[in-house]
Amino acid sequence: MRRSLVIFYALLIYAMAELVWWGYMLVHLQPRRFAMIMGEGSMFVLVFAVGAYYMHTSMKKERKLIEQKRNFLLSVTHELKSPLASIKILLQTIQKRDLSKAQILDFIDKSLLDVERLDDMVENMLLAAKIENSSYTFPKAQFNLSALVDSIVNRLQITKCDCNQQIINAEIEPKIEITGDKFALTSVVTNLVENAVKYSKPCTAVEVKLFSKNDRIFLQVADHGIGISDSEKTRIFDKFYRVGSEDTRNTKGTGLGLYIVKEVLDKHQASIRVKDNRPSGSVFEVVFA
Structure with a gap:
């Protein structure tokens, strides 16, 4: 070039x-x-x-x-190797050491969390590819959005506040029904919550709120992390774009999450905006009309 x-x-x-x-x-x-x-x-x-x-x-x-794609490939390689290495070590430990049943179950639980992380990343890449080549049709049906958000929060929830761990506080109004693509909207909620956790400081709470008001449904995900500058707020939904520079960025990610979020919400006639949180961090607000 x-x-x-x-x-x-x-x-x-x-x-x-x-x-x-x-x-x-x-x-x-x-x-x-x-x-x-x-x-x-x-x-x-x-x-x-x-x-x-x-x-x-x-x-x-x-x-x-081209530079973004190169960085994307590097990020994907790292994202794949990290959980795979963790799973390998855990399984080898179970295989080679005489562990108690409680220890074995704990190692299996940790392995399953890494498998879920890999599964989320693969689903993101597949969905992004289908959206880009217009091969995904977004089949819509009515489902309970409250139950969906609650299940995602519970899956991503971390109850202990040890090093590099966050707590997710959820306020979910029950029995909120919506007509949409459940698979794609699962990706939306997962990406928003995972992003909030990823860019937050250790032991800092992430707030997730789901409620209805004036015949509209609101989903808010707030963190107290590094925040997003005004100049980047209009670019964060671009494919492969990640906050910060490639030299200073130290968080994991592929740059596909918010791109998928925006594309899926556009197909559901829903809007998303990002606001500054106080005293620090960002608030992502999704509105379903």
Whole structure:
């Protein structure tokens, strides 16, 4: 890509130099047609400049997309290796050591949590691919959204406040029914809650609220983490985009979660916005009309 930019700029400079030279020669040979030559030359320069600008913008976007995809592949590789390594160590420990039944059950529970993490990531990638190539139809049916949110919170809930662990506080209004794609909306809720946990400090609570008001359904997920700057609020739903720079970012993720959230909600005629939390963090609010 860098070589392409160098060639592009070299050709641009050459073309402009040739244009100036031929313009000078025409004026020198036919001075009485100076106004016509300058007018046509100016129009050519304008069209050429506009075309060069759009080509430059397109090449920059392509370069950025390639970089994002490279970072995505690196992130996915790390996301896959981490839980797999954990599962391998746990199973090898069970296999090689004489453990009590309680210890074995504890190791199995930890392994299952890593399996669920892998399953969530694979589902995200598959859903993102289907959304991108328009092969997913979003089949809709009525279901209990309260039960869905409650089950996701319970699955992701961490009851002990040890190092690098959070607590999820949930306020869920019961018996809220909605018509939609249960599988896709499960991904929406999971991604929002997991993001809140991921970007929060250890032992910091995450708040999840589900309630209805004025014939609308509200889902709010709030954290007290690093927050999102105003300049990034409009970009966080882009595919592969992640908050911060690639050099300073230290949280896990693939950059697909919020992209999926936005695409799924658009298919359900629902809106999402992100607000600053106080004193720190972010609040994601989903509204189903």
